[in-house]
Amino acid sequence: MPSRIFVTGLGFISGLGNNVQENLNSLLNLRSNIGPIRHIDTNLKHELAVSEVSMTSDELMRDAGLPDDSAYSRNALLGIIAAKEAFSHAKLDKHPGLNIGLISGTTVGGMDECEKYYQDFLTNDSKNRFIETYDCADSTEKIADHLGLKGFMTTISTACSSAANSIGFAARMMKAGKLDCAVAGGTESLTRFHLNGFNALKILDKFPCRPFDATRNGINLGEGAAYLVLETEETNQKTGNPVLCELVGYGNACEAFHQTASSPDGAGAYLAMKKALDMSGETPDAIDYINAHGTGTDNNDLSEGRAIEKLFTGKIPHVSSTKPFTGHMTSAAGSAEAIISILGMQQGIIWPNMNFSNPMPELKFQPAGEIIRGVDIKLVMSNSFGFGGNDSTLIFKKHGVH
């Protein structure tokens, strides 16, 4: 059975840029685009700061060459762009005969169109073509169509850990010998539905978010999509693709504490990190960087911070939340932050936890306040935690390091 899983392709669209290079440029220039809502017609327009992909859905449709009368949710459009980039990066179209899976995470699915047309769905038939874009699987099916994939595919919905879980499940499928390689990640577009939902929970900040800061006051929601191409070692010998890094650990646990809140001691976060670390066979002190879930809520950052302190009893690695760059991309956050972590490893850069200035009195460690260059990063950990206590951690290792 295959034992090693290599990352050989990346695709990324977010408020920072429409592809991996544009995202990297924004990160290197410490450029965030968190600001007022531009694309969504909502009463919250002037109440909240968010990170939106720059193009409107119509522009995304035109860019993809899709006819105006076809039915695509923004979720599917973002997913297609990022998945196509990853697929092309790994040149998977050049290797016929590979058993390629598609595993995608999403939660609000096609709600962006559904929330506009729900009354039409119930009372007239003018917008029926959008009905079947509503469910979570629609974006996955459309991505598969655009990549020409007709084999195994599935969709995962574990709220804000969906994309991290997609990567973990893809690896398990490959290790079980059921796939040669996989396109895995997640996609999520902003909707009035979840802007209002998070707003009703009173966990959104109208100013740029400040994770791990004593004055933090909530989340900025973001949107986008991010996919990784994963190959088994055996498949990689066939494709000859350069290995970007290796996926060495993935952990999934359920906190079983509360439907939306994290426990004060971070039991679920600890378990997810511990499981991933145990699978990787590495010790805590070998981890060079943690890309924290770090949403900027009171609850998450305290809980996650305490879990980090519990697991890393010796030296605590560099920690940052990159959500002040991208916003919280919810179901796409896991794969987006995996890519940000991998880019940091490639560049030898610890990404800063922007907007941080006041240490939390409850924690012994502080996040990286400034960008740190020239660091030899061998192992990175990326955390994603979701509603329902669905907590997941991924660990990537620099290739060729022992």
Add this chain to the structure above:
Amino acid sequence: MTNVNAIYINGLGNLSPQKTTDSSRFLDEVNRVQSNRLACIEPNYRDFISPDILRRMGRLIKMGIASSRICLEDAGCKMPDAIITGTGLGCMEDTEKFLTTMVRNKEELLTPTSFIQSTHNTVSAQIALLLKCHNYNFTYVHRGWSFESALLDAMIQLRNGRASTVLAGGMDELTNGSFEITRRLGHWRTKPADTFDLLKTTARGSIAGEGSAFFLLSSAPGDNTYAVLSGLHTFNRKASPFALPRILNEFLERSGTSPGEIDLAVCGFNGDTSSAGPYKELTGSLNSAGIAAWKHLSGEYMTSSAFALWMSSMIIKNQRVPEAAVIRAPGSGAIKTILIYNHYLDLNHSFILIRKP
């Protein structure tokens, strides 16, 4: 006989439009209706959930908790090593409630309860919360492959030794809104259909249904083992060529069996003549097998194959096909091997193979 790679179905819990929660009875009495939609026969949820949390809990969550509790008790399992669910549309009642309130109130004065419960993973998370189960927890949401993905993940977890017991289930609820919308798309019969006539009449459209069925899967047999889960395959109508006999033969070969060994084919006939083709093609190639169906009893929904796996497990254990489910009676010998074949809207196709332990 135990097999290192075998996966045992050691417990069942099924909430459906039929009386299926009591495993000592097996469709002896059918809930016969004239309708184009079927609703679950719901238990007294107070038997499963304390009143203080029951009050605000969404319906699909209640259905999921009740059926998972029945399943765990049936298997004598207190704490599974993993909880894995599949749901096509998740908590529709809460989603519609939050959406319509948001539109009606013009985004003002919203309370978060229905939003919190609208995410698809709420059922598996709430099961974990009530059990205080910190183990692996996953939710799949891919139309007609939602339950199949959950089963597949369960099989991988059991075979790679990361779990020895997995609670896996499939659930969907039918709301007035989701019924009306899919009715407008032409999914359902325009005239009420009789439960016993649905599969005999030729017309467009099926009947809508709902349900929540859980399975306790284990790498070891138990006192109450129903069947062995020995194969699962999802396949795509868009694959070209879509050659059903070849796909079947390859699947059976991988699962260590052959077409001649199939005693019963449990097929997803749903009364819609336009969807019957693949089932007819399959059963036409399995001459020696009996044929049974379930959707006239459960209605059509994205995770109805979970009802089919419940029914097939009961058939193996009881060694009889309920009269209400028979299309073509099997031979007089033991029912050792059952193939379940389902497709959702002729896009998401799946095979599930179970055997007598």
